[in-house]
Amino acid sequence: MVDKVKVNINGNDYFVPENYTILKAAEENGIDIPTLCYEEGLPITGACRMCVVEVRGARKLMAACATQVSDGMEVLTESERVVEARREILRLLIANHDLRCLTCERNGDCRLQDYCYRYKVEDTPYKGEVKDFKIITDNPFFIRDYSKCIKCGKCVSICAEVNGAHVYEFINRGFDTKVTSAFDDPLPETTCTFCGMCINVCPVAALVEKSTLWKGRPWEVKKVTTTCSYCGVGCQLKLKVKDNTIIGVAADKSGSNLGHLCSKGQFGWDYVHSKDRLTHPLIKREGEFVRVTWEEALNYIAGRFKDILSQWGGRALAGLSSAKCTNEENYLFQKFMRVVLQTNNIDHCARL
Amino acid sequence: MTNSMNEILETDVMFAIGTNTTEAHPVTGYRIKQAVRNGKKLIVADPRKIELVKYADLWLCHRPGTDIALLNGLAHVILRDGLWDEEFVNEHGEGFEEFKSAVEKYTPERAAEITGVDAELIEQAAHMYGSAEKATIIYAMGITQHTTGTNNVMAIANLSILTGNVGKRGTGVAPLRGQNNVQGACDMGCLPNYYASYQKVDDKEINNKFEQAWNVALPKEPGLTVTEMIDSVYRGKLKGMYIMGENPMLSDPDSNKVKKSLQALEFLVVQDIFLTETARFAEVVLPAVTSVEKEGTFTNTERRIQRVRQAIKTESEAKPDWQIIIDLANKMNYSWEYPGGPEQVMEEIAKLSPLYGGISYSRLEKGGIQWPCPTRNHPGTMYLHADGFTRDKGKFHSVEYLPPAEEPDEEYPLMLSTGRMLYHFHTGTMSRRSQMEELRSEELMMMHPADARENSIKDEDRVQVESRRGKVSTKVQVTDHVPMGVVFMTFHYRETPTNNLTIAAVDPICKIPELKVCAVRVNKAGA
Ligand code: SF4
Ligand code: SF4
Ligand code: SF4
Ligand code: FES
Numbered sequence: 001m002v003d004k005v006k007v008n009i010n011g012n013d014y015f016v017p018e019n020y021t022i023l024k025a026a027e028e029n030g031i032d033i034p035t036l037c038y039e040e041g042l043p044i045t046g047a048c049r050m051c052v053v054e055v056r057g058a059r060k061l062m063a064a065c066a067t068q069v070s071d072g073m074e075v076l077t078e079s080e081r082v083v084e085a086r087r088e089i090l091r092l093l094i095a096n097h098d099l100r101c102l103t104c105e106r107n108g109d110c111r112l113q114d115y116c117y118r119y120k121v122e123d124t125p126y127k128g129e130v131k132d133f134k135i136i137t138d139n140p141f142f143i144r145d146y147s148k149c150i151k152c153g154k155c156v157s158i159c160a161e162v163n164g165a166h167v168y169e170f171i172n173r174g175f176d177t178k179v180t181s182a183f184d185d186p187l188p189e190t191t192c193t194f195c196g197m198c199i200n201v202c203p204v205a206a207l208v209e210k211s212t213l214w215k216g217r218p219w220e221v222k223k224v225t226t227t228c229s230y231c232g233v234g235c236q237l238k239l240k241v242k243d244n245t246i247i248g249v250a251a252d253k254s255g256s257n258l259g260h261l262c263s264k265g266q267f268g269w270d271y272v273h274s275k276d277r278l279t280h281p282l283i284k285r286e287g288e289f290v291r292v293t294w295e296e297a298l299n300y301i302a303g304r305f306k307d308i309l310s311q312w313g314g315r316a317l318a319g320l321s322s323a324k325c326t327n328e329e330n331y332l333f334q335k336f337m338r339v340v341l342q343t344n345n346i347d348h349c350a351r352l
Numbered sequence: 353m354t355n356s357m358n359e360i361l362e363t364d365v366m367f368a369i370g371t372n373t374t375e376a377h378p379v380t381g382y383r384i385k386q387a388v389r390n391g392k393k394l395i396v397a398d399p400r401k402i403e404l405v406k407y408a409d410l411w412l413c414h415r416p417g418t419d420i421a422l423l424n425g426l427a428h429v430i431l432r433d434g435l436w437d438e439e440f441v442n443e444h445g446e447g448f449e450e451f452k453s454a455v456e457k458y459t460p461e462r463a464a465e466i467t468g469v470d471a472e473l474i475e476q477a478a479h480m481y482g483s484a485e486k487a488t489i490i491y492a493m494g495i496t497q498h499t500t501g502t503n504n505v506m507a508i509a510n511l512s513i514l515t516g517n518v519g520k521r522g523t524g525v526a527p528l529r530g531q532n533n534v535q536g537a538c539d540m541g542c543l544p545n546y547y548a549s550y551q552k553v554d555d556k557e558i559n560n561k562f563e564q565a566w567n568v569a570l571p572k573e574p575g576l577t578v579t580e581m582i583d584s585v586y587r588g589k590l591k592g593m594y595i596m597g598e599n600p601m602l603s604d605p606d607s608n609k610v611k612k613s614l615q616a617l618e619f620l621v622v623q624d625i626f627l628t629e630t631a632r633f634a635e636v637v638l639p640a641v642t643s644v645e646k647e648g649t650f651t652n653t654e655r656r657i658q659r660v661r662q663a664i665k666t667e668s669e670a671k672p673d674w675q676i677i678i679d680l681a682n683k684m685n686y687s688w689e690y691p692g693g694p695e696q697v698m699e700e701i702a703k704l705s706p707l708y709g710g711i712s713y714s715r716l717e718k719g720g721i722q723w724p725c726p727t728r729n730h731p732g733t734m735y736l737h738a739d740g741f742t743r744d745k746g747k748f749h750s751v752e753y754l755p756p757a758e759e760p761d762e763e764y765p766l767m768l769s770t771g772r773m774l775y776h777f778h779t780g781t782m783s784r785r786s787q788m789e790e791l792r793s794e795e796l797m798m799m800h801p802a803d804a805r806e807n808s809i810k811d812e813d814r815v816q817v818e819s820r821r822g823k824v825s826t827k828v829q830v831t832d833h834v835p836m837g838v839v840f841m842t843f844h845y846r847e848t849p850t851n852n853l854t855i856a857a858v859d860p861i862c863k864i865p866e867l868k869v870c871a872v873r874v875n876k877a878g879a
Contacts, residue, residue, distance in 0.1 A: 140790040164385040164407075194791065195378070211787075224663035227650045229643045229782065232529030233357070233379045234652025234720075239644060239663040246644065246663060254719040256357045256654065262378030263791070269644070271785040272664070276626050278639035279668035289627075289637065294669065294679070301636055302683040304619045308592045314571055318581045318590055321542040322597025322673075323531035326648025326660055328697035329673040330533070330540035331548060333596055336677050339568050340684050344544050344553050344575030345590070348537045348598065 005071040010078070022064040022075055023051055033077050034086065034115050037152040038065035039201055041258055042161055048152055049089055050115065054079045061085055083119060090121040095128030098147035106205035109218035112150060133178075138186035141267050142199050142209050149206040151177055155198035162260055165191045168198070196266035200251040200259065209248045211270070216242040225252050228265040229324065233257065235265050246272055305341060314342030321348045354524035355488065355735040356654045356722065361387050362522035365484035367477075368404055369397040369508070370419065370494020376772045377492070377528045377653070384490070393484070395477050397422060398494065399769065400798075400840060401833040410477050413835060414467040416769050417756035417869045419495060423507035424753065425463025426478045427455045427514055435482030437516030444746035445513055454750035466753060482515055486522040493530060493771065506749040513746060519737035529653040530772075536651035539707060539723070544575035548705035565704055585613040592619040596673055597640065601629035606821050607851045623676060626785070629846060639670035646672040648694045649716065651723070655733070657711055658720035756869040758855050760837065764819060764871035766803065767838045770850055795848035796829040798840040799874070804830045807874055814877040817841070819870055822852030825877060839874065 002017040007025055016025040021044075026033050037048040046066035053064045056074035061082060064075075076082060093112060101107050116122075133146040156168040156179060167181050167190045181190050199207040212221075223238040236255030240248040249266050251259035281297035282289040292300075308316050319341070321333040330348075337346045360366065360383040374381030381404070388394050388407045396408040397419075405411045414422050430436050431452060441448055460471035460478075467474075481487050489512055495504045508525055517523035529535050541548040551558045553574055563570050576584055578600065584590040586609070593614075600610050614620060614633040622634035631637050643650075648660040671679075674694055681688045690696045695713045702711050710725040710732075721732035760767050797817065799809065809815060811830045816823055817839070826841065826848045834840050843850045855870040 140787055161389065162382050162386065164382065164389075193378070222663075224644075224661050225659075226644065226661045226663065227532070227652075227658045229532055231377055232532055232534055232653035233377050234532060234650055234654075234656060234658055235379055236658065236719075241663050244664045244667070255658065256652075256656065257379045258358075260379050260382055264378075268782065268786045270787055271625075271782040272642045272644055274626075274785040276785060277668065277670065278625060278627060278637065279670060280639060281669070282627075282637040284635050294671075297636055297638060298680055298683045301621055301680060304635075305592060305594075305684065308619060312591055316589065316591040317593070318576060318584075319594040320578060320581075320596065320598045320600065321537055323534040323537045324597045324643070325533065325537070325673050326643070326646070326694065327533065327536040327540050327651060327657070327701065328648050328694040329596070329677065330537045330542045331697060331701050332674055332677040334541045334547075335566065336681055337594070338547075338562075338570055339566050340681050340686060341594075342571055344571050344573065345581060346542050346575060347544055347578040347581065348534070348542045 005069055005073075007069045008072075008074045010076060016069060018069065018071070020069050022053060022055075022062070022067050022069055022073075025069050026064065026075075026077060031077055033064045034111075034118070035065055036111055036115075036150060036203055037154060039154050039158070040253075042154065042157045042201075045153055045157070048150075050086060052082055052085050053077045054082050086115070087119045087121050090116050090119060091124040091126060092128075093150050094121070095124045095126035097150065098145075104148070104205050105208050105212060105218075107217065110205065111203035136186075137210075139188050139192070139194065140210070141194055141196065141263075142207055143213070144180075145206055145208070146178060146180065148204050149179055150204055151179060152203060153179070154201040154203070155179065155207060158197045158201050159192075163193060163195050163197060165193055165195075167192045194263040194267065195261060196249070196263065197251075197260055199266075200261075209267075211267075212240065212248040215247045221247065223250060225254065227255075228261070230264040230268060235261055237261060237265055239269070246270070309342065315345075317341045317343050318345035318347075319343075321346065323348050353526035353528070353654050354518070354737065355522070355526065356656075357383060357526075359522045359524075359735065360384060360488065360490075360526075361390065361392075363387065363392065363484075363486045363488045364522075365393045365395065365481055365487040366490060367395045367397070367481050367487065368408075368490045369423075370504075371490055371492035371528055372398070372400070372402045372404075372494070372771060373490065373492070373528065374403040376530070380490075380528060380653075393480055395480060397477075399835050399838055410473060410480065412467070412469045412473055412477055414469050415835075416767055416838060418467040418753065419504045420507050420751055421458060421463050421466035421753040422469065422474070423504075423511060424455045424458035424751070425460055425467070425474045426481065427451075427507075427511055428458045428463070429460060429475050429478030430482040430511075430514060431455065433479070433482070435479065436514045440516030440518075441514060444518075445748055446746055447748040447750070451510060451514075451748035451750045454752065458753075481511070484515075484517075486520065487512075487515060487517045488522065488524055488526060489517075490526040490528065492528040495527075503749075503751040503754075507751050510748050510751075513748060518746075519735070521735060524735060524737075527653070532652070533650040535653060535655065536649070536657075539651055539705070540701070541705075544577055548701060549707040551705075562704070582610055582613045585616050588616070591617065592621075593617055594621045594623075595630060595634075596623045596677075597625075599624075599628040599630045601633070601849075606854060607849055608822050610851075623673060625670070625782075629849075638676055639668065640673045640676065641666045641670045645670075646674070646694070648674070649698065649711075652720070655722045656720040657708065657716065657723060657725075659713070659716045758820075758869070758871050760871045764873045765837075766872050766874060768817070768819065768853060768870050768872040769834075769838055769840050770843055770854060771840065772842055772844070795826045795841060795845045795850070797826045797874075798829050798831050798834045800832060800834050800836045800838070801830050802836050803839070803874075804828065807876065809874070809876055816875045816877055817853060817872050818875070819853040819855075819872045821855065824848050824850060824852050839872065 004015045005018045036050040046063040051064040052061035054076040136144040160166045222241045228235040235257035236252040238250040238252045253259040319337040394408045395410045397412040460474045464471040620634045621636045622631040623638040644663045645666045707723040710727045710730045725732045841850045
């Protein structure tokens with residue numbers, strides 16, 4: 001067990017494990033400290049300074065995401081000094097940000113907007129040059145609009161540290177800093193595996209799934225947590241739904257995948273809306289499938305199964321169930337085979 | 353798997369054999385790569401130069417089908433050099449003496465001769481795995497899809513028992529399940545010899561329990577496995593089949609035989625979301641819905657039972673599989689009533705299936721639970737065998753190397769190995785109808801440059817691949833990611849039905865087909 005220490009945040013005492021950061025201690029006790037570059041599970045860079053707090057006895061403001069707690073520490077998370085520092089960071093950020101929020105895909109779901117609102121930053125005295133980057137549409141799955149990038153570095157980090165693909169890097173310095181693929185290569189020509197994790201960590205609208213473009217405002221989109229339908233890792237994810245249509249996928253951190261996904265989980269869901277889906281029961285007559293009602297189909301099947309049962313017994317019947325169906329369905333299937341069709345001839349393609 | 357996925361980050365040495373994790377189980381692949389970045393050691397045993405090889409401290413490039421020789425060779429060195437866990441073995445390792453004498457003859461030199469891996473590398477790998485404080489073995493279909501699949505798995509278990517890598521955090525063996533709910537389908541008793549939770553159908557007491565619960569007399573003899581079913585139709589014994597959500601036409605070996613079997617059936621019902629290659633042979637096709645249109649649970653490869661939630665309403669007449677099965681049972685004069693839907697089915701599962709005894713939808717609301725979870729207040733089980741072994745699991749099984757059922761010869765000089773790739777899944781029914789298709793829309797058979805040269809084949813050439821069972825046409829990717837003499841294909845593409853080529857020889861115990869190895873020859877198309 002890790003020892004606990006006493007920390008005072010905004011006048012209240014809390015007991016937290018000594019290996020906690022100020023950010024984590026605050027978070028667990030319901031105190032919200034704004035962050036831009038911090039992401040759980042990724043290396044801490046302390047780059048954006050959005051999370052600065054005042055620590056009694058320290059001359060400088062400290063980054064809450066990068067500072068460990070110590071016994072007796074006294075922290076102020078929204079003091080005048082802290083708020084002014086955050087406002088200054090925000091003024092610098094919006095100086096060269098494309099502020100066309102009206103039609104922005106992340107309008108209402110954007111950290112930059114939220115924090116400007118929270119700290120009443122309406123304008124900036126800095127005359128940054130809004131870079132007119134072209135929107136990059138070099139791959140089938142997502143766009144990159146670097147006029148919205150706040151250089152938090154999370155895309156660089158998750159791609160390198162979790163995926164291992166190392167697609168992005170920071171180039172240039174100071175005001176000209178920019179994040180992009182090495183040599184600005186189109187993503188399909190890089191090591192990118194289209195896992196989409198960079199989109200999910202981006203706090204603004206610099207990286208956006210193509211499938212969601214112009215499909216709905218964030219507050220109109222319902223998010224449903226579920227399990228990926230592809231491989232046995234069983235990643236948890238959130239389906240974004242609008243008008244009974246899946247338009248994209250967001251990260252969900254409740255499972256062992258910790259919000260991480262691969263390309264199939266992130267982009268492989270649109271088979272659901274495929275035109276090839278079967279829409280009604282079919283019976284083959286004279287070699288051709290014809291459309292029938294459920295009633296007809298089920299009666300016919302029941303009749304045929306009963307015939308075989310009475311003539312040959314359950315031994316002459318067999319069932320293959322599916323590793324793609326749910327537990328409940330597999331359970332009912334084997335029960336059906338054993339109880340109704342009187343056979344243990346049941347298997348599935350696990351062996352494959 | 354015995355332990356949990358994220359325990360990979362806590363282990364000291366990972367030994368990945370027969371798993372192309374970064375393509376087939378990508379998020380588990382991330383964990384392995386993250387562990388390596390954190391300074392952990394990785395040994396990879398694979399005939400192909402897969403992505404993990406780049407991260408590996410040691411790469412054992414063994415010939416396909418020689419896993420047991422390799423694993424026994426490792427055990428030999430671990431024993432010889434005193435790296436085994438004597439205390440653990442004395443306490444839990446039944447059959448140790450026999451095992452010891454069985455691996456005696458697998459000297460590194462002999463193992464090297466069979467596997468093609470340097471004896472020196474085998475020694476190094478044995479030392480790395482054997483002297484680790486915590487080590488874990490990760491494997492997938494590369495181990496199980498052989499005529500010796502069961503023995504391969506046992507040889508892996510032997511290694512982990514020998515080194516005491518059992519029942520502790522960050523150790524164990526990690527078989528990675530292919531499809532999303534293979535684990536669940538097995539747990540639920542979709543097996544010819546088990547009811548749910550691996551309760552034997554031919555155990556009298558168990559059989560009684562289910563007869564009472566279901567209020568019906570039940571068959572007492574174990575049934576047929578997939579591969580046996582196909583044979584049995586062939587011999588006229590099986591008349592009718594009910595296939596739910598499977599596509600054996602593309603996924604099973606020797607498709608021509610599968611096709612003949614399906615055609616020979618008197619009656620076939622297929623229930624699926626698409627008109628699959630298999631469904632085309634059906635007399636009745638029932639339209640099912642996808643997992644985003646229904647409620648339920650899946651169980652992942654680390655035994656975690658997780659919720660599947662309905663996100664959209666079905667706009668056609670298609671119905672959830674659970675609903676169809678209930679309707680059909682009622683048409684056959686049973687009165688199955690589950691007004692509470694899948695949630696109520698889970699209540700019945702919890703009653704009859706001890707591993708799931710404590711599972712309910714309300715408990716799964718906040719996140720999944722790992723079985724065994726026998727009671728309502730049991731928190732679930734992160735890793736198995738924590739309080740020692742249940743007896744038969746701690747047993748050493750002496751296993752011997754046997755050559756694969758079909759090896760290359762003059763007529764069919766190349767070895768064909770099959771598997772998956774990152775952008776598609778299984779028989780492609782889902783992924784090929786998604787945006788993923790834009791990344792890779794056709795099969796590319798991998799072939800070593802030397803073999804390509806010998807057959808005057810260039811990158812992207814179209815070729816005919818032929819085995820004793822059939823032939824297919826495919827494009828070629830010339831690459832040294834496969835060793836000389838081996839070609840690699842996936843089974844994702846219906847235009848290139850790879851399983852026309854594969855062999856239906858099966859492992860005598862678990863009946864898994866030998867999809868990983870068979871002999872083929874390659875000719876340039878038109879030549
Ligand atoms: S999609 Fe994945 S691999 Fe590609 S750049 Fe983003 S994080 Fe990296
Ligand atoms: S693209 Fe997004 S995630 Fe990447 S640095 Fe810019 S703002 Fe951060
Ligand atoms: S997101 Fe990828 S790794 Fe995760 S379950 Fe789906 S297919 Fe598997
Ligand atoms: S969030 Fe702490 S420095 Fe960026």
